[in-house]
Amino acid sequence: xxxxxxxxxxxxxxxxxxxxxxxxxxxxxxxxxxxxxxxxxxxxxxxxxxxxxxxxxxxxxxxxxxxxxxxxxxxxxxxxxxxxxxxxxxxxxxxxxxxxxxxxxxxxxxxxxxxxxxxxxxxxxxxxxxxxxxxxxxxxxxxxxxxxxxxxxxxxxxxxxxxxxxxxxxxxxxxxxxxxxxxxxxxxxxxxxxxxxxxxxxxxxxxxxxxxxxxxxxxxxxxxxxxxxxxxxxxxxxxxxxxxxxxxxxxxxxxxxxxxxxxxxxxxxxxxxxxxxxxxxxxxxxxxxxxxxxxxxxxxxxxxxxxxxxxxxxxxxxxxxxxxxxxxxxxxxxxxxxxxxxxxxxxxxxxxxxxxxxxxxxxxxxxxxxxxxxxxxxxxxxxxxxxxxxxxxxxxxxxxxxxxxxxxxxxxxxxxxxxxxxxxxxxxxxxxxxxxxxxxxxxxxxxxxxxxxxxxx
Amino acid sequence: xxxxxxxxxxxxxxxxxxxxxxxxxxxxxxxxxxxxxxxxxxxxxxxxxxxxxxxxxxxxxxxxxxxxxxxxxxxxxxxxxxxxxxxxxxxxxxxxxxxxxxxxxxxxxxxxxxxxxxxxxxxxxxxxxxxxxxxxxxxxxxxxxxxxxxxxxxxxxxxxxxxxxxxxxxxxxxxxxxxxxxxxxxxxxxxxxxxxxxxxxxxxxxxxxxxxxxxxxxxxxxxxxxxxxxxxxxxxxxxxxxxxxxxxxxxxxxxxxxxxxxxxxxxxxxxxxxxxxxxxxxxxxxxxxxxxxxxxxxxxxxxxxxxxxxxxxxxxxxxxxxxxxxxxxxxxxxxxxxxxxxxxxxxxxxxxxxxxxxxxxxxxxxxxxxxxxxxxxxxxxxxxxxxxxxxxxxxxxxxxxxxxxxxxxxxxxxxxxxxxxxxxxxxxxxxxxxxxxxxxxxxxxxxxxxxxxxxxx
Numbered sequence: 037x038x039x040x041x042x043x044x045x046x047x048x049x050x051x052x053x054x055x056x057x058x059x060x061x062x063x064x065x066x067x068x069x070x071x072x073x074x075x076x077x078x079x080x081x082x083x084x085x086x087x088x089x090x091x092x093x094x095x096x097x098x099x100x101x102x103x104x105x106x107x108x109x110x111x112x113x114x115x116x117x118x119x120x121x122x123x124x125x126x127x128x129x130x131x132x133x134x135x136x137x138x139x140x141x142x143x144x145x146x147x148x149x150x151x152x153x154x155x156x157x158x159x160x161x162x163x164x165x166x167x168x169x170x171x172x173x174x175x176x177x178x179x180x181x182x183x184x185x186x187x188x189x190x191x192x193x194x195x196x197x198x199x200x201x202x203x204x205x206x207x208x209x210x211x212x213x214x215x216x217x218x219x220x221x222x223x224x225x226x227x228x229x230x231x232x233x234x235x236x237x238x239x240x241x242x243x244x245x246x247x248x249x250x251x252x253x254x255x256x257x258x259x260x261x262x263x264x265x266x267x268x269x270x271x272x273x274x275x276x277x278x279x280x281x282x283x284x285x286x287x288x289x290x291x292x293x294x295x296x297x298x299x300x301x302x303x304x305x306x307x308x309x310x311x312x313x314x315x316x317x318x319x320x321x322x323x324x325x326x327x328x329x330x331x332x333x334x335x336x337x338x339x340x341x342x343x344x345x346x347x348x349x350x351x352x353x354x355x356x357x358x359x360x361x362x363x364x365x366x367x368x369x370x371x372x373x374x375x376x377x378x379x380x381x382x383x384x385x386x387x388x389x390x391x392x393x394x395x396x397x398x399x400x401x402x403x404x405x406x407x408x409x410x411x412x413x414x415x416x417x418x419x420x421x422x423x424x425x426x427x428x429x430x431x432x433x434x435x436x437x438x439x440x441x442x443x444x445x446x447x448x449x450x451x452x453x454x455x456x457x458x459x460x461x462x463x464x465x466x467x468x469x470x471x472x473x474x475x476x477x478x479x480x481x482x483x484x485x486x487x488x489x490x491x492x493x
Numbered sequence: 494x495x496x497x498x499x500x501x502x503x504x505x506x507x508x509x510x511x512x513x514x515x516x517x518x519x520x521x522x523x524x525x526x527x528x529x530x531x532x533x534x535x536x537x538x539x540x541x542x543x544x545x546x547x548x549x550x551x552x553x554x555x556x557x558x559x560x561x562x563x564x565x566x567x568x569x570x571x572x573x574x575x576x577x578x579x580x581x582x583x584x585x586x587x588x589x590x591x592x593x594x595x596x597x598x599x600x601x602x603x604x605x606x607x608x609x610x611x612x613x614x615x616x617x618x619x620x621x622x623x624x625x626x627x628x629x630x631x632x633x634x635x636x637x638x639x640x641x642x643x644x645x646x647x648x649x650x651x652x653x654x655x656x657x658x659x660x661x662x663x664x665x666x667x668x669x670x671x672x673x674x675x676x677x678x679x680x681x682x683x684x685x686x687x688x689x690x691x692x693x694x695x696x697x698x699x700x701x702x703x704x705x706x707x708x709x710x711x712x713x714x715x716x717x718x719x720x721x722x723x724x725x726x727x728x729x730x731x732x733x734x735x736x737x738x739x740x741x742x743x744x745x746x747x748x749x750x751x752x753x754x755x756x757x758x759x760x761x762x763x764x765x766x767x768x769x770x771x772x773x774x775x776x777x778x779x780x781x782x783x784x785x786x787x788x789x790x791x792x793x794x795x796x797x798x799x800x801x802x803x804x805x806x807x808x809x810x811x812x813x814x815x816x817x818x819x820x821x822x823x824x825x826x827x828x829x830x831x832x833x834x835x836x837x838x839x840x841x842x843x844x845x846x847x848x849x850x851x852x853x854x855x856x857x858x859x860x861x862x863x864x865x866x867x868x869x870x871x872x873x874x875x876x877x878x879x880x881x882x883x884x885x886x887x888x889x890x891x892x893x894x895x896x897x898x899x900x901x902x903x904x905x906x907x908x909x910x911x912x913x914x915x916x917x918x919x920x921x922x923x924x925x926x927x928x929x930x931x932x933x934x935x936x937x938x939x940x941x942x943x944x945x946x947x948x949x950x
Contacts, residue, residue, distance in 0.1 A: 054658070056697025057683065059685065059697070061702075064716060114689045115685075118695070120723075120724050164702070167659070172659055173663070175660060202512070202624070202625050203628070204633075205663065206630070209633075210510060212662075226513050228512070231513070239513060240513025242518050243518065245830065249522070249617070259525050260521055263579075266577075267577050275842070357824050361662070369814075382705055389762070
């Protein structure tokens with residue numbers, strides 16, 4: 037049985053991919069008879085440096101975890117061996133299934149802190165112990181989708197291919213980087229397994245070692261052209277990029293004489309803007325305007341914007357390390373906090389770590405200045421001209437409204453296309469477009485006051 | 494069947510977690526009859542910022558991949574559908590097994606750029622197409638082990654616990670972060686599944702939401718103490734840390750009256766140095782010197798060194814985001830390059846991307862100034878007083894000399910303990926202790942000259 041939501045893996049069972057304290061608290065809640073319904077919000081407190089918006093991603097893996105969560109006998113035996121859990125709790129855990137409800141901002145949608153991207157409603161223990169995995173799944177994919185959107189915007193309609201697997205943080209990251217960056221608008225990935233599992237287009241050319249394995253560059257190009265008569269992209273910078281381009285012209289003309297066509301060349305080093313222009317001219321002068329130029333080599337959104345501003349001739353970009361690790365902002369500080377229980381709305385007070393109480397909805401109004409969002413309590417009426425962002429994606433422990441990657445990708449493309457320049461600029465961050473409803477603001481204020489009173493009796 | 498080397502997962506089959514170009518080149522090599530023996534080195538070109546040394550890790554996952562590599566029928570069908578591979582190659586791939594030899598610097602050993610941490614010798618195609626996965630597995634674990642070693646050194650014999658799962662880049666990263674940081678000297682992890690799969694000690698206390706789920710802090714502490722009479726660590730900073738410590742004293746005294754003992758408290762916010770000292774004094778004055786203090790909250794090696802320098806009272810530290818993402822240096826630029834084929838040693842010339850030709854051994858001499866390493870050609874005689882770092886870990890496609898995590902961890906502990914201050918300082922990076930043997934240097938020089946000549950005819 038395959039579990040596509042986790043990527044390529046059949047997890048033996050990922051249920052216990054959680055911080056131990058989830059179980060420690062859960063056992064106590066069970067003993068204290070505190071398993072009544074509660075609501076938890078997964079949200080990001082503040083934008084990472086240089087980010088103007090976030091892109092929702094990772095929901096499918098989160099829902100899959102919830103839907104299939106079970107603790108098997110081997111796990112129970114391990115937990116029993118730790119010597120700190122009650123038999124009653126271990127019996128409860130063996131039968132445990134997630135039965136709750138989830139609302140979420142769909143994958144591919146743009147959102148902003150501190151909007152809940154996921155809201156989990158269920159018995160307290162069920163909603164609590166899934167915290168670690170939900171954060172792990174959502175934090176990383178939101179991070180890569182948000183980075184990917186920037187790279188895609190910088191490339192201005194040129195294709196961007198995910199080249200990150202060798203630098204991603206492990207195997208699961210390589211799969212999720214391909215998926216999340218595809219949602220964000222990349223045209224494909226170099227990762228064959230991601231292509232197979234997710235139906236993402238795959239791209240690949242050759243390494244410098246291929247060229248070096250032949251007596252000279254021209255022999256290498258000729259062999260490759262012979263083996264890939266319709267699909268050859270030649271790497272031309274192993275020795276000297278301009279000489280490489282001339283060798284590629286020779287091979288392209290030999291191919292043309294055979295009725296074949298050289299697809300393109302890749303340049304992976306050097307001063308990409310002038311070099312790519314020279315290469316473009318060499319092909320154009322040789323009557324080969326259809327040969328594509330793919331640029332790669334330590335690229336990110338800043339370098340892509342820079343080389344394009346300097347007139348680079350590029351049809352596509354391969355982006356690796358910076359994309360899969362979100363190198364300039366490699367952590368996404370998503371948190372998962374209780375916002376309501378049987379006593380009503382809950383609030384956390386710590387400075388800089390405050391939470392918004394109660395079950396919520398996020399309402400978006402499209403304006404000429406971009407999206408304007410209002411975080412409101414769930415029971416409040418829809419503000420005029422607004423669309424709700426949070427939709428019901430799981431009921432009674434079963435996922436509802438599954439979407440295809442293509443739907444998520446189309447949503448993201450539409451949203452990015454509608455963003456005004458203030459949000460797509462790579463260097464400056466506009467003011468937050470998020471406000472609170474008057475009722476939510478009043479509730480938060482009242483709770484602050486009440487809690488302050490309780491703390492200083 | 495479980496595959497512990499990959500962490501928690503039974504990979505459905507990770508063979509195709511590779512860049513497409515590996516297969517593109519491999520098909521061409523097969524057609525061109527170029528599957529003769531070759532040698533590839535996996536090495537890091539330069540230290541990441543602020544790093545003085547690297548710690549080897551990730552070897553087990555790499556060897557597991559090589560040992561179990563096979564492409565199944567579903568994968569062949571997918572590849573056939575891409576329409577670019579020859580039938581002969583797909584037949585070859587279906588029967589493909591890795592039959593080569595691997596030498597490596599054992600996990601837990603300290604090493605330096607540009608020493609090969611892994612050397613793969615096998616038929617060219619076999620050694621080439623495993624590139625992506627080997628880099629993915631080794632890059633991340635080396636990165637975390639190297640970061641973890643810094644955190645462990647900064648904590649000076651106090652325990653460090655991996656708290657990173659919620660911020661790691663996906664599920665596999667959470668498992669590998671626990672493993673690699675344990676090799677580096679952490680005392681355990683919060684990740685239950687890593688504890689179960691790897692036999693790593695697990696640690697967990699409670700979240701602020703636990704405290705907030707009771708009418709007041711004292712009720713929460715009392716409930717927790719009742720449920721965990723031997724193992725309770727109370728989180729005391731939800732409302733006011735000093736008041737929290739006083740509440741913990743009340744509970745500790747109630748426990749003592751019942752013949753139980755409070756294990757410790759955790760402080761997750763505030764100015765940790767003075768606050769932890771105050772908390773320590775509160776417990777000491779109350780006759781509770783055995784109550785441990787665990788500090789957490791956005792810690793890394795710099796903050797740990799700083800709070801200790803300012804007199805923090807800490808028995809242990811929980812370190813999350815910064816450890817699992819190596820936040821200040823989130824990418825490890827390991828590369829995998831051909832260094833020898835049937836024509837002899839190979840070299841790459843590009844500026845800043847040069848490679849060292851030929852099969853190698855790395856020789857280490859321990860001096861009072863720390864390790865002094867020499868990279869030599871494999872056939873050279875052992876220099877006097879030196880130990881070889883590269884050992885044979887796979888022969889004819891089968892792993893040899895498997896080690897336990899405890900052996901790797903003990904090795905790392907011994908090596909870190911022997912490092913002079915120049916290498917353990919967190920801010921400054923000493924000069925590289927790595928040189929080349931005269932023979933390797935001469936070979937590299939001669940090849941540079943020959944290739945330069947070839948490039949400028």
